[in-house]
Amino acid sequence: MCAFTLVLAAPLIAPLAAPATAQAAELSVVTFGGAFEAAVKQAYFDPFTQETGTNFRLEAYDGGLARLAAMVQAGNPTWDLVDMESNDALAACEEGLLQPLDTAEMGDLSDFIPGAVGDCAIATMVWSTIFAYDQSLLTEGPTTLADFFDIEQFPGKRGMRRNPKVAMEWALIADGVPPREVYSLLATEEGMNRAFAKLDTIKSEIIWWEAGAQPPQLLADGAVVMTQAYNGRILDAAKQEGKPFEIVWDAQVYDYEWWGIPMGARNAETAERFIAYASQPEVLARLPRYIAYAPPREKAIELVDPELLADLPTAPENFTNALQLDSNFWIDHFDTINTRFQVWLAQQ
Template sequence: MRTNIKVQCAALAVLALANVHAQAAETLSVVTFGGAYEAAAKKAYFDPFTQATGVTFSTESYDGGLAKLSAMEQAKNTTWDLIDLETNDAITACDEGLLKKFDKKLLGKTSDFIPGSISDCAVASMVWSTVYAYDASKMKTAPTTVNDFFDLEKFPGKRGLRKSPKVSMEWALIADGVDPKDVYKVLGTPAGVDRAFKKLDTIKKNIVWWEAGAQAPQLLADGAVVMTQVYNGRIDDAAKKDNKPFKAVWDAQVYDFEWWAIPAGAKHADTATKFIVAASQPKSYADLSKYIAYAPPRKDAIPLVDKQRLADLPTAPANFKRAVQINANFWADNADQINKRFQVWLTQ
């Protein structure tokens, strides 16, 4: 009897040890927008989780959209465990069943999250913003408003824009005189869409299009453009870490949440869920702001952020005067239609 018990205990010990090693060897496949954000996420989110659990990460970069995720889900061969999503894609993916539902109770206290930062299928990883930037060493007069971005007479030269109608359409209307609070009311009409494209026509010949976030600061560094639309974290990273003389213009910044979500067919869904819970703690959010200028979506994290760093974040009072929160539902409902027109407009 004692021998059997010893054998059984030894077997259980071996199984337990094997399970520990299996967990330690587990790798989460993550797709993000790459660049400065992925580097910051590695320090604030990935490395601490690896240290705590032994789980490692394999990362892949993309520029948004759901085509690849949808194709993998349809083929029942999903290779991603965790996906970094923009808001409208998070909404659409959830509606189309491409993502697993997320149990909000796992987050514990949720009242301190910024309203709208937890959805049925995703949890916000940070608050980010699209701004425009310029090289202060090359401009005698500093641009200060979104109108300046469209003023080729006062500020001649090329403009960098993401190859997408999002944000560019909003900026075009604001530069054409629409109050930021009325942007989506106007953009929601055929006349408003016409008006936005007409304003974009005024700088079309001077636009240099970029598709990956890392390209925007590089265009500025190369002198290919005098101003460029850019993610605020990217330009802050170039200025702080690479000592580039780049300045951000916060007027009419369009801010949004970034989201962590788990594909419906993820092979390591349970571990991915544990990661999201860990990454959504106040300290984790505050740590992210150390490495990139993105703001915590959780109020309890704000006191943990250095006061000087707060000035670089989208939600700082001085930066937030004419901010526009991107209307995710608008883009979820209208992205296909406006994108089609945008593609036609590009060829005209």
Template sequence: MRTLIKTQSAALAVFAAAAFTTVTTQAAETLSVVTFGGAYEAAAKKAYFEPFTQATGIGFSTESYDGGLAKLSAMEQAKNTTWDLIDLETNDAITACDEGLLQKFDRKSIGKTSDFIPGTISDCAVASMVWSTVYAYDASKLKTAPTSINDFFDLQKYPGKRGLRKSPKVTMEWALIADGVAPKDVYKVLATPAGVDRAFKKLDTIKQNIVWWESGAQAPQLLADGAVVMTQAYNGRISDAAQKDNKPFKSVWDAQVYDFDWWAVPTGAKHADAAAKFIVSASQPKAYADLSKYIAYAPPRKDAIALIDKQRLADLPTAPDNFKRALQINANFWADNADQINKRFQVWLTQ
């Protein structure tokens, strides 16, 4: 069984040396980074990239993607890795580490590891933030505000289109919770054939009203265009649209599914030493607190909380009022079952 936290091996010593190596600043040295783009990348540039460049002279070139390991795996097989740093969802971080697609990381290099939320440091990666999938609506268009995940599935009370990421992940969990499964029991139910059937049956009730999106930036745009009444979205994207673009968007936190994003260095990265140094820099309390300033994602390091404005804390996934019925995504479940469920999901889409 895959597990995120593993016993450190002797191989860590090799990467530890890289993490502590003083990187020689060269004018031509640039880290090639792949992230999820959009509002998050813009925030990462301010909180992580620009301060690191100022301190070291090392620059960044960025590329956007929507997750997955196909391209990273192809690079490793061809022995031509063009990325130096990669932003990963948790189940991809687990799988990539298990398959040797990521270099080992020395957790001691980032300081006091007890300050981190349990499970946010692995042999190959360090969490960059805590984010959440919520659903959002345009408050100027709904007379009665939705308050629960059940409302998302209620086409009689709230007629209209629903936006969903074109992935079974989170969508399946929401279907079960809306069908009466307690958040704590979701993965126990989803691990059974009957549970998978139950999730698809619930999704059938709104299938004809679903507008699928694939990029995080599309979710708030669907709301802005009036293409959907409600949409699944990353919480930071909705907060960003509301605060920076003055959109009348509101998030519903009931049944939010939270996860971590991870920084890691691909195997064969051409600037591995500089990328390791960057991860150490980005894992410090001030850097985490600065990220929350620019986008509503929470720090995985507890000692960063004191550095965040109290008003901003209320917008974060981990705020007490937002966390009442939160579900942490079971990354091990998805690492083990994603292929099988994805295949059925793709068939379901065509039916």
């Protein structure tokens, strides 16, 4: 398995931005779209274009490795840079779908949050799965994850991603399992049984979603009283659209988002230069101005406006009882758990 261990780079020996004539005219970039893509465009892409003359051709996808694998295996990748969730980045590195990163020009990376720099990918932000509710509908809203599973005190529909990841972790935490013990228990038959039993208590009230844009819309439409969601999507709806949404940070499950370069990418050199640029503390610190995702390195976090920091997953008051998503666990156990999850979904 490809190890995503912290990499310590050599001192900075070359400028991060070369003259425009040395750059590719265009980078083909694949992201998850939506509010995150819009924020990255303002924080990273547009400034890089201004400095180097390199333009970006953007495409949105929902993750997964099928298209990437097909491109690489055919020897004709049309993507130069891919925005990836942790499990996809780990698997892609292991399968040889991403080229190894040369960090020699990126300076000292030791202040990156542990695990945020890998052999084939580097984290660009910290995001979190939380749950949220509409304050206009619940004057006394939920405050803990246990409230999400309490349909007597808080009756109504719940939105959840149609995926066992986070659903299983939350079920165990809501059932009293300390976050530090979740994955060791979930690896057992007893743990899975316990998680599904807890999910059974709200199964009839769940509206399942698949795309990150759906939870804010479910709340706005009144289809659910509370929903699992990505923190940036909810904050964007609250601040940009004025929605009366409130985040509950208890038992947030946080993870990294990664940049990776497909093996054989046509503009790999320029893509790697962009990654080096976008990994600088002062550049990473721009992202929270546009979306509530946290920089993955300490020097960048120090540069974030305190008012913006309060909305980030890693703010001290939000980080209590947080759980880091264990991507290695899900690579090893996803197929087994998901098979049972799909059977459970189909049962009345």
